[in-house]
Amino acid sequence: MKLFKRVAMTLAIVAACSAAVAQATEREVFSSPTQGVELVKPEGWHFITIGDMVRSMEMTRLKTESLRQAASGSPASIAAGVAKYPEPYPGVNPSISIRVTPNTTFNGASPVDIMNVGLSVYPLMFDDVVVTQPARETELQGYPAAQAELTATAYLKDGTIMPLRTRMWIVMRDGNFVSISAGVRQDEANGTMEEVMAVLETLKVD
Amino acid sequence: MSVLKSVVLSAALIIGATAVHAKSYEKDVFRNQTLGIELPKPDGWRYVSAAEAYEEAQIMEEMGYKGAIASFQIPLVSMLKVGERPDELTPSLKVYALPYGPGCSIGCFDHARVLAAVLKVHRDSAHAFELVTEPVEVMVSGASASYGSYKHAMMSASGEMLDVQASVWVIPSDHYFLLAAGAATAASKAGTVADVERIVSAIKIRRAEDVQ
Numbered sequence: 001m002k003l004f005k006r007v008a009m010t011l012a013i014v015a016a017c018s019a020a021v022a023q024a025t026e027r028e029v030f031s032s033p034t035q036g037v038e039l040v041k042p043e044g045w046h047f048i049t050i051g052d053m054v055r056s057m058e059m060t061r062l063k064t065e066s067l068r069q070a071a072s073g074s075p076a077s078i079a080a081g082v083a084k085y086p087e088p089y090p091g092v093n094p095s096i097s098i099r100v101t102p103n104t105t106f107n108g109a110s111p112v113d114i115m116n117v118g119l120s121v122y123p124l125m126f127d128d129v130v131v132t133q134p135a136r137e138t139e140l141q142g143y144p145a146a147q148a149e150l151t152a153t154a155y156l157k158d159g160t161i162m163p164l165r166t167r168m169w170i171v172m173r174d175g176n177f178v179s180i181s182a183g184v185r186q187d188e189a190n191g192t193m194e195e196v197m198a199v200l201e202t203l204k205v206d
Numbered sequence: 207m208s209v210l211k212s213v214v215l216s217a218a219l220i221i222g223a224t225a226v227h228a229k230s231y232e233k234d235v236f237r238n239q240t241l242g243i244e245l246p247k248p249d250g251w252r253y254v255s256a257a258e259a260y261e262e263a264q265i266m267e268e269m270g271y272k273g274a275i276a277s278f279q280i281p282l283v284s285m286l287k288v289g290e291r292p293d294e295l296t297p298s299l300k301v302y303a304l305p306y307g308p309g310c311s312i313g314c315f316d317h318a319r320v321l322a323a324v325l326k327v328h329r330d331s332a333h334a335f336e337l338v339t340e341p342v343e344v345m346v347s348g349a350s351a352s353y354g355s356y357k358h359a360m361m362s363a364s365g366e367m368l369d370v371q372a373s374v375w376v377i378p379s380d381h382y383f384l385l386a387a388g389a390a391t392a393a394s395k396a397g398t399v400a401d402v403e404r405i406v407s408a409i410k411i412r413r414a415e416d417v418q
């Protein structure tokens with residue numbers, strides 16, 4: 001269960017306040033053959049670095065501070081992160097985060113089971129959590145998957161208010177699962193879910 | 207079981223089984239832009255997928271290596287040299303990106319101590335363990351890291367006892383460290399751990415000072 005929570009919380013954080021130091025703004029393919037994930041970062045978008053993720057975590061005020069360590073997640077599961085704007089960015093940065101996690105401890109759990117654990121963690125971290133789309137079974141590129149969506153409000157330590165909308169997938173594979181999180185501002189003023197989904201269209205899960 | 211111990215056990219099983227399914231993307235450089243790392247995949251090598259790595263763990267479990275599945279971790283990147291036969295055990299490399307742990311950062315990370323702990327796990331779990339290279343400081347991507355090597359014996363899937371040579375590196379980065387483990391059977395005609403060492407020596411890690 002701890003692993004589930006860690007994954008879920010990491011997704012939440014990354015979606016909440018992804019930060020990206022500009023690495024390159026040209027179109028670039030992220031390819032991780034061992035993790036079995038490929039994604040095209042469009043021109044003008046930016047890779048999120050692990051340093052950005054750490055800084056984002058440090059800036060975020062969690063409802064339950066004791067969860068901070070777990071919420072940081074492990075670099076062992078990081079595949080890729082991309083965001084629309086370079087960081088530091090003053091607010092919710094439309095972004096995608098992808099992680100690959102061993103499923104050895106939770107054999108038998110369905111993608112929906114995993115998603116529901118993830119959804120249960122959000123209220124421990126953020127305010128105003130509303131599950132707008134409960135976890136439902138789906139399929140992603142031939143793999144059994146779950147999809148859900150929620151809105152929430154995150155607060156940075158400097159008082160910045162971050163109204164989030166996050167769409168998530170859990171994709172079950174042999175011995176591991178892929179966690180995908182797509183986050184935007186609730187009013188979509190600086191980037192729409194449709195834009196983020198267009199980037200996700202390039203995702204290949206092998 | 208700690209993440210590190212899990213990974214160490216998983217890395218120890220690196221030569222456990224030869225993966226046989228070729229994958230489509232065989233770029234000659236592995237690059238993870240989020241972690242800021244890249245390393246070359248030489249000609250004649252191929253990537254190993256997480257599913258194949260898991261399959262290895264399953265085979266090892268069946269062969270009596272208890273905990274191989276429970277301790278399974280997904281490498282950031284895994285690759286092996288392609289042999290002449292599909293069942294040939296060839297030089298291979300696994301690289302894991304691991305957290306420093308609660309309250310620790312690169313500033314308090316002792317890579318030599320971590321390598322010693324890794325080698326101890328291997329010493330305790332490997333058959334006929336023999337230390338070849340005591341942990342020494344090396345430079346990887348312009349920064350201090352630790353390296354050690356050893357020999358051990360292990361039974362192949364066909365029941366044959368094999369002499370294995372293994373090399374292990376612990377390489378710090380800003381927000382995580384790499385555990386790289388390479389191995390080759392002594393009798394392999396496909397190559398030696400020197401092939402693995404060439405790959406690891408070419409690892410590039412982007413550090414904070416590089417982007418300022």
